[in-house]
Amino acid sequence: MNKGKNIWIMVLLFIGVVGFLWIQLVVLPSKKQVEERYAHEQMNPLTQDFNYIAEYESEYLGDNSNTVNLFRSLPMSQDEMTFQLFPEELVVEVHYPSSLSESVHSTMTTDKDNEYGQKEDLIAHRTLLYNATAGFALIKNIDQLTFEFQDSTFDFKRSDFKSMYSNLDQLLDEDTWIQEVQQPLQNDQYVEKTFKGLAIVH
Template identity: 35%
Template sequence: MKNIKNIWIVSLFIIGLIGLVVVEGFINPKIAADEVRYEAEQDDPLTHDFTAVAQYQNAYMGNFSNLSHLNQNLPLHERLDGYELFPETFTAQIHYSLNTDEMDSVQLDRILVYNALANFVLIDNLEQIVYQFKDTRIVLGRELAQQWVGTELKSLQNVEIWDDVVRQRLVEPAKAQEAFSQMVDQS
């Protein structure tokens, strides 16, 4: 009887040890690798998870907390350096701690178009977004974004439509640069 009890204890110990090795040696590293991959994807407009920012949809650009959380979950978030809101012109100014020449120009164009559209689509009364870099200031306008998209911005809250209308049109470098030049407000 005592022998059977000892066999059960040893068996359970071995099963627990094997379980620990599987969890710590295989499952946890895979989960960690998946998280690292997902985070890296969030830095690129072509792989960014738009559903992750949909929760920041808001009628008013004056909701500072919402606007900041939205932009902290968009590409280039790691270089954010503050915000300013100008409610009289429905403008948000987003500061970045880098010079524009520190990035590939096509990738920067993609990011700015993607981020501006995400802001316009998710914040109903935002009319302009100003990206303030150390070396330059870039202004993108809602009306110009609407013209480039060719459909109601609100419809882009649907992820499939977003992917078709925005993400797919930013894949080709020439199309990304064209989108950027069409959305920049020259006034």
């Protein structure tokens, strides 16, 4: 009787040890990999989850923390970025602490990050178009966005984006965001033509 009981105890201990090892060696590492991959995707304008930034939708740029947090959640974000908000002029300036090229490379964590664009300029233009679209669509009263790097500055006007999309509010749907914003940005020619038509370069 005791022998049979001891066998069951050993079996249960074995199952417990195997289960513990399974969780530690398989489940938790897999979960961590998924989380790391998701975080990495948020720094790519072609793969960012719209729900990752949708919470920052606001009628006014005067909500400083909300506006800043939006741009810190967009691709090419850097910890050392600074911001200037001009509520009366309805202008937001995003200041990067590095050159455009360095800012592009700061968001690359693997050698394969060039997969969404072969040239630095193309990656930068795609990202700036995406970030400007997000800024105008989510913060309803921004009239101008300025992205300032150490070696260049780019201005974007809400009126130009309204002309391109007709209604920016319609973009605030996940499927529409993918179809109207992210999918066109996969086309390199579209990116360069659109950037040339929308960006005011200093």
